[in-house]
Amino acid sequence: MERFGVKSAPSRNRSKTALYVTPQDRVTEFGSELHEDGGKLFCTSCNVVLNHVRKSAINDHLKSKTHTKRKAEFEEQNIRKKQRTLTASLQCNSTAQTEKTSVIQDFVKMCLEANIPLEKADHPSVRAFLSRYVKNGSSIPKSDQLRKAYLPDGYDNENQLMNTEDR
Numbered sequence: 001m002e003r004f005g006v007k008s009a010p011s012r013n014r015s016k017t018a019l020y021v022t023p024q025d026r027v028t029e030f031g032s033e034l035h036e037d038g039g040k041l042f043c044t045s046c047n048v049v050l051n052h053v054r055k056s057a058i059n060d061h062l063k064s065k066t067h068t069k070r071k072a073e074f075e076e077q078n079i080r081k082k083q084r085t086l087t088a089s090l091q092c093n094s095t096a097q098t099e100k101t102s103v104i105q106d107f108v109k110m111c112l113e114a115n116i117p118l119e120k121a122d123h124p125s126v127r128a129f130l131s132r133y134v135k136n137g138s139s140i141p142k143s144d145q146l147r148k149a150y151l152p153d154g155y156d157n158e159n160q161l162m163n164t165e166d167r
Contacts, residue, residue: 023052038085045074103136118143
């Protein structure tokens with residue numbers, strides 16, 4: 001057989017997956033229809049996770065009836081909501097989270113400066129007042145949590161302030 005230049009048929013065991021393709025590569029290839037977050041490839045209009053390894057799976061999804069229907073709805077709404085992974089969402093510090101921690105730290109500082117025991121924060125009338133009149137006041141934890149999590153921070157900050165004032 002070799003004498004006549006006939007080669008044997010190629011092996012059919014070879015995988016057809018692109019081994020070194022990242023989700024970001026697929027985003028650059030397909031444009032704004034897809035986005036990447038946390039190592040996963042998402043369809044922007046459908047908010048579903050796609051297999052970034054197989055290009056045919058992406059092409060099949062983009063040609064499907066459900067995708068074209070959702071894409072039309074998506075373009076009507078003109079709202080760009082991109083789905084994110086849970087880890088990316090948890091890493092994001094929103095303004096509400098930073099406000100919450102500053103309210104709690106200010107509350108602990110106020111209690112320390114006014115010689116108010118932190119146990120008073122557990123009283124039902126104090127809780128009602130905080131939740132009604134203080135922005136993010138209902139997010140102030142109970143006294144044991146204040147002591148464990150926020151009192152050391154306030155103590156360290158006050159010590160640093162006192163040391164700088166003494167000099």
